[in-house]
Amino acid sequence: MLELKNCSVSFGPPSNRVDVLKDLNLTVEKNEFVAVIGFSGAGKSTLISLLAGLQKPTTGQVLINGKEMNGPGPDRGLMFQNYSLLPWLSVNDNVKLAIKTVFPKMSKSEVSDKIEHYVKMVKLDHAGTKKPHELSGGMRQRASLARTLALDPEVLLLDEPLSALDALTRSELQDQILNIWENDKRTVVMITNDVDEAVLMADRIAPLTMGPGATLADEFKVNMERPRARRTLNDHPEFMRLKTQITLFMMGLNKNSKNDQKTPLIPMPDIRPRDFALPSANIRLKNKNNQPTTAA
Amino acid sequence: MIFAHMKFFSKIKYPILKAIDVSGLTFLSPVVRLCYGEEPRVQMKKISQWILIPICAIILFIFLWAYGSTVVKTKSGSVPGPLETLKAGESISKFGNYEKAKEEAYTLTGPERDEALKKAQARLGKMDPIVKAATDQVGGAKAQYAEVIKKRTSGMTSRRDALKKSYSANQSARKASLAALADTLTPGNETAYENFMKEVKDHTDKTDLEKEELATLAKEIKEIEDEKSDDVAKALFAQTRAAEERQFLQKQIDQLTTQNKGLKIETAQAKIQEDARVLLTLTGPEAVKAAGKIAKARSRLVKTEESVYAGPKTLGYQIKRSILCVFAGFLIGAFIAIPIGILCGLNSTFMAAMTPFIAIFKPVSPIVWLPICLIIASAVVPSPDDSAFMDWLWEDAWILNHYDINPAFIASAITVALCSLWATLANTALGVASIDKDHLNVARVLKLGFWPRLFKIVIPSALPLIFAGLRISLGVGWMVLIAAELLSSSEGIGKFVWDQFNNGASDSFAKLFVVVFVVGIIGLLLDRIMIVFQRLVSFEGSPTAI
Numbered sequence: 001m002l003e004l005k006n007c008s009v010s011f012g013p014p015s016n017r018v019d020v021l022k023d024l025n026l027t028v029e030k031n032e033f034v035a036v037i038g039f040s041g042a043g044k045s046t047l048i049s050l051l052a053g054l055q056k057p058t059t060g061q062v063l064i065n066g067k068e069m070n071g072p073g074p075d076r077g078l079m080f081q082n083y084s085l086l087p088w089l090s091v092n093d094n095v096k097l098a099i100k101t102v103f104p105k106m107s108k109s110e111v112s113d114k115i116e117h118y119v120k121m122v123k124l125d126h127a128g129t130k131k132p133h134e135l136s137g138g139m140r141q142r143a144s145l146a147r148t149l150a151l152d153p154e155v156l157l158l159d160e161p162l163s164a165l166d167a168l169t170r171s172e173l174q175d176q177i178l179n180i181w182e183n184d185k186r187t188v189v190m191i192t193n194d195v196d197e198a199v200l201m202a203d204r205i206a207p208l209t210m211g212p213g214a215t216l217a218d219e220f221k222v223n224m225e226r227p228r229a230r231r232t233l234n235d236h237p238e239f240m241r242l243k244t245q246i247t248l249f250m251m252g253l254n255k256n257s258k259n260d261q262k263t264p265l266i267p268m269p270d271i272r273p274r275d276f277a278l279p280s281a282n283i284r285l286k287n288k289n290n291q292p293t294t295a296a
Numbered sequence: 297m298i299f300a301h302m303k304f305f306s307k308i309k310y311p312i313l314k315a316i317d318v319s320g321l322t323f324l325s326p327v328v329r330l331c332y333g334e335e336p337r338v339q340m341k342k343i344s345q346w347i348l349i350p351i352c353a354i355i356l357f358i359f360l361w362a363y364g365s366t367v368v369k370t371k372s373g374s375v376p377g378p379l380e381t382l383k384a385g386e387s388i389s390k391f392g393n394y395e396k397a398k399e400e401a402y403t404l405t406g407p408e409r410d411e412a413l414k415k416a417q418a419r420l421g422k423m424d425p426i427v428k429a430a431t432d433q434v435g436g437a438k439a440q441y442a443e444v445i446k447k448r449t450s451g452m453t454s455r456r457d458a459l460k461k462s463y464s465a466n467q468s469a470r471k472a473s474l475a476a477l478a479d480t481l482t483p484g485n486e487t488a489y490e491n492f493m494k495e496v497k498d499h500t501d502k503t504d505l506e507k508e509e510l511a512t513l514a515k516e517i518k519e520i521e522d523e524k525s526d527d528v529a530k531a532l533f534a535q536t537r538a539a540e541e542r543q544f545l546q547k548q549i550d551q552l553t554t555q556n557k558g559l560k561i562e563t564a565q566a567k568i569q570e571d572a573r574v575l576l577t578l579t580g581p582e583a584v585k586a587a588g589k590i591a592k593a594r595s596r597l598v599k600t601e602e603s604v605y606a607g608p609k610t611l612g613y614q615i616k617r618s619i620l621c622v623f624a625g626f627l628i629g630a631f632i633a634i635p636i637g638i639l640c641g642l643n644s645t646f647m648a649a650m651t652p653f654i655a656i657f658k659p660v661s662p663i664v665w666l667p668i669c670l671i672i673a674s675a676v677v678p679s680p681d682d683s684a685f686m687d688w689l690w691e692d693a694w695i696l697n698h699y700d701i702n703p704a705f706i707a708s709a710i711t712v713a714l715c716s717l718w719a720t721l722a723n724t725a726l727g728v729a730s731i732d733k734d735h736l737n738v739a740r741v742l743k744l745g746f747w748p749r750l751f752k753i754v755i756p757s758a759l760p761l762i763f764a765g766l767r768i769s770l771g772v773g774w775m776v777l778i779a780a781e782l783l784s785s786s787e788g789i790g791k792f793v794w795d796q797f798n799n800g801a802s803d804s805f806a807k808l809f810v811v812v813f814v815v816g817i818i819g820l821l822l823d824r825i826m827i828v829f830q831r832l833v834s835f836e837g838s839p840t841a842i
Contacts, residue, residue: 072741101744
């Protein structure tokens with residue numbers, strides 16, 4: 001169980017302190033899939049750093065299984081937004097580094113079995129010996145997923161894992177992650193900016209309000225049976241309802257935030273652009289009937 | 297085109313191209329691509345740009361050099377042109393070959409020795425007429441040239457003699473008239489005295505002018521006489537070559553006979569056996585004396601057996617020793633710079649503590665470090681007789697064998713280290729400090745300890761920059777080393793330069809030019825080696841050197 005209790009994170013000197021996150025409360029039950037959705041710049045990455053232990057809260061508490069969290073650790077596998085694979089190691093070696101660190105006493109053959117297992121799980125077994133720069137974005141993200149899974153973490157923290165990918169790769173990877181999670185249940189917190197993705201994958205969706213001083217608004221529960229079929233999703237009334245509801249909520253947030261911004265209005269000078277168009281009848285005639293104009 | 301259809305060759309195309317890329321010899325890749333018939337026009341364009349143009353530039357440079365060398369005259373003769381330099385290089389390599397042959401001759405034994413001796417003697421027999429012919433040629437050329445000079449200067453000399461004669465006649469005439477004038481002077485007559493003064497001044501001025509004119513003429517004659525003739529130079533060169541070969545053959549025969557190691561050992565052994573036989577017949581104090589003699593002879597024999605040929609140092613030896621010295625200094629520098637650089641990169645407090653030292657010591661010239669190192673090294677480094685370690689270095693160390701690791705060598709190496717470590721230090725610190733924050737976060741999530749974090753994340757990530765620094769260091773070290781050797785008289789290329797500078801031989805100036813190319817080419821090769829290492833440790837998106 002993962003808990004955030006009244007957490008705030010602020011940066012800057014005391015005289016000019018900016019609260020990035022304010023009064024955050026979140027409880028993630030065991031084996032639950034929670035998605036945190038928010039706009040870019042709202043502080044999503046700070047939130048996941050908080051959960052991973054990379055960032056300490058300025059005030060409040062982060063609890064894991066009821067105990068205060070003390071720094072990062074392999075029990076909370078963090079999958080980074082920009083892959084963070086070590087570029088001088090092959091895919092296999094990246095996974096190996098994770099396994100060797102978490103299971104230092106494992107025998108050589110066990111380690112290689114495990115590498116094979118996880119690399120196969122993310123369908124990268126054909127590219128195990130390749131270096132990250134030889135892989136596409138989607139393959140890199142899968143390698144990163146394999147490395148995170150190899151830690152055998154209690155909690156899986158996914159920091160916008162799919163936002164850098166194209167739509168097709170993205171849906172493929174969504175299915176893969178869901179598949180892996182369903183076969184081997186564990187606690188997952190996923191950060192995303194895609195409403196569809198959140199509704200498709202999560203049990204619960206916590207919207208992050210606009211920063212600065214972002215906090216978590218009332219959550220949406222996803223009451224959809226699993227496995228969720230991507231093909232019939234658009235006909236699923238619950239999916240459509242949630243999607244609309246969340247989208248409207250998020251758009252409302254955006255609007256509120258814009259209203260909140262107290263930028264003074266700058267009056268624009270009262271001028272009209274001058275018309276530089278040539279008074280040539282020819283040109284007007286040509287454009288009148290939507291004729292294809294050829295470049296002179 | 298040639299290789300495109302053969303399966304084996306098409307398989308190795310990309311490995312070849314990759315090897316070329318890694319070694320930094322990218323100018324070769326269009327040639328390879330052309331061989332595979334890949335876009336011939338593009339490749340031809342690249343070849344003409346990166347191979348033909350440089351070749352043209354080199355040819356142009358050689359012509360300019362040849363022209364320039366005829367224009368500039370120095371005290372040590374004219375500046376050597378490309379041909380002289382080539383000849384000097386040839387004579388350096390010939391000297392090296394001679395020394396090698398002598399060294400071989402020293403250790404030859406048995407029938408091999410006899411055969412070599414026969415060959416050398418046969419050649420030596422032919423040498424005398426050759427040397428004589430060459431000497432005659434020189435005499436002839438000199439006489440011929442003297443004739444030419446005489447012809448050219450004869451007009452001038454006769455003019456000079458005539459002038460001399462007429463000037464001295466003029467002078468004595470003027471002196472006589474002055475004496476006559478002096479007699480007519482009446483004391484108190486100021487105008488008369490003034491006139492007399494004028495006359496005297498006139499006389500001295502004229503005499504000076506005449507002297508000057510004669511001196512100019514003599515200088516012109518001297519200039520013509522001093523001109524060097526190509527024929528004489530050629531004849532002298534051939535004579536020197538022949539004389540050198542004869543001398544070499546004599547020395548080689550010495551090494552095969554009187555100086556020969558095998559023969560020396562044989563005679564010594566025979567003598568010892570003889571003495572031992574005599575010893576068997578002796579008793580009392582005579583026996584003590586004879587036994588002592590034998591013991592001494594035996595220890596001398598051991599020394600002879602261990603001895604190696606001791607000849608003058610060849611450029612090949614100096615090059616090897618310089619390379620050994622630069623790597624010794626480079627490794628010392630790297631062992632200091634990399635750990636300190638890593639600490640600087642990891643810890644800003646340590647960096648702050650080190651900054652003043654780096655800032656102050658970095659710009660110090662090798663010329664300043666060298667004497668300090670020399671004094672310290674000669675005080676601290678024990679002589680091989682006193683220290684087992686130095687003795688081992690001197691006598692038995694596998695790679696250092698016969699390279700005479702003396703204080704001058706160590707001082708040169710330390711100077712190289714002190715001057716070259718800064719580039720590595722700065723690059724290592726930069727590489728460590730600029731590690732991708734995400735990679736450090738990976739280390740934090742994996743909860744890596746200090747050492748695993750250092751060896752699994754920090755060093756691999758900084759390695760490309762460390763090697764970039766090492767590459768710069770090796771280049772700097774090579775430049776510093778030559779100067780250090782020159783000043784410390786440590787055997788090496790620098791010593792060779794110094795010897796040639798002090799040596800008045802006709803081709804020593806040209807030999808300095810040879811050294812320029814030797815040093816340049818070795819420096820280039822060292823750089824290439826480091827580039828290969830640097831490419832091997834680099835990864836996509838790795839930071840580049842400063």
